[in-house]
Ligand SMILES: [Ca+2]
């Protein structure tokens with residue numbers, strides 16, 4: 504077993520409330536930022552214990568939502584950079600949710616604070632180009648190490664029975680021994 508697992512960490516701060524969110528029933532009306540082009544905004548993702556070397560890539564996501572709809576299509580232009588490297592450039596249109604996602608080389612992920620940067624580029628002729636950002640997210644290979652006494656890990660979904668884990672002080676590994684039996688309640 505590799506001493507790491509795939510971890511997805513989302514950074515979300517609810518600061519901007521948008522009452523008139525289109526198709527709003529059951530939707531998250533709280534967003535992190537509300538910006539208008541041109542804009543340039545940093546978002547922090549704190550990523551514990553990235554594995555080095557790992558399987559080779561990570562995924563970076565920014566959950567956006569347009570709040571303007573200029574006559575032209577497209578009317579939003581957004582670029583995403585991760586720790587100083589541009590990873591995505593996209594145009595899109597209207598008052599819709601837009602997930603801007605990119606695959607990046609694993610070595611770009613660093614332990615601790617990582618910066619996901621979103622630029623709005625005012626080059627598509629829209630009189631006004633406004634967007635919200637809801638959250639940013641990074642999926643990456645992460646060492647199995649406890650953080651603040653919490654240990655998070657994922658196992659292969661194909662196993663029907665629970666696995667046994669052997670823990671040392673800093674690392675944990677899965678053995679292929681017999682399943683752990685669930686104790687019966689007795690009272
Ligand atoms: Ca939110």
Ligand SMILES: [Ca+2]
Pocket residue numbers: 572573574575576577578596597
């Ligand atoms: Ca439009």
